[in-house]
Amino acid sequence: MVELSLHVLDLIENSTAAGATTVRVSVRENPGENAIHLTIEDDGRGIDPELLARVTDPFVTTRTTRKVGLGIPLMKQVAEACGGELSVSSEKGKGTTVVARFRRDHIDRPPLGDMAATIAIAMATNPGTRFVYRHEGAGGVFEFDSFEVARALGDVPVTDPAAFQWTKQYLRERIERAQGSERV
């Protein structure tokens, strides 16, 4: 993946596949601490302890059609390749949280990329799921809840193409503001 935001989209798809009704994504990229923290938290069906212990293994998956699952292992590899780490915690029936940290100034760290597109696409293609997004950067904190968009749209679905365009643009403007003059 060429952007960290694409790994985030991949893990969001895991969450929705696990039946999550709410997915919370947060990005913290304060220049002062030389790190980028990404969190993807869901209230899906969760992972039992036995599977959780092996979940970063690329040859482990819940699918029955194939024997590989690369989403989490790929992101872990990227995090570790740039002086960071990735951990998964989960409770059966409660949900799963993935936390990843990347060293901000590491030469191998991919750019954060287009988080606005990631969140807007997740919303447009998973209409039943609530997405809560938080972005903390040099310019401040931006918080977003897809329920507010759904409420404003009333009987028009969030999957509407015009609503998607608005959401992507809105997120892009607000995320840029939260990033301030810093671009990661």
Place this chain on the structure above:
Amino acid sequence: MKSLEDLERIRQEARERLRVREGSQDVRVVVGMGTCGIAAGAREITSTFLEELARRSLRNVTVTQTGCAGLCEYEPLVDVYLPGQAKVTYTYVTPEKARQIVAQHIVNGRPVAEWTLAR
């Protein structure tokens, strides 16, 4: 700067279009969004489809996602379902191909045969 108030206008326009499309059947566009699809560019492809649909004000089309189909080497993969017709699967979809698929297949009903999986 965008604000939540803009959504009221989007809502009214969408309801207007909803009235117009009553009776027409739905077209489905399904983009492969497994790890392989995302790595190959599925996010941009989905964006392109949605933007093209918004630009042309096509309201009888829904864009959804699916997981890995086991054909990772052909990603980005896109399935198009027209009412009463067999599924058509496109391989190696690019934004340019996506726009062409909307114009030729979804609007005019003629699949772009040379980009499909089985022909």
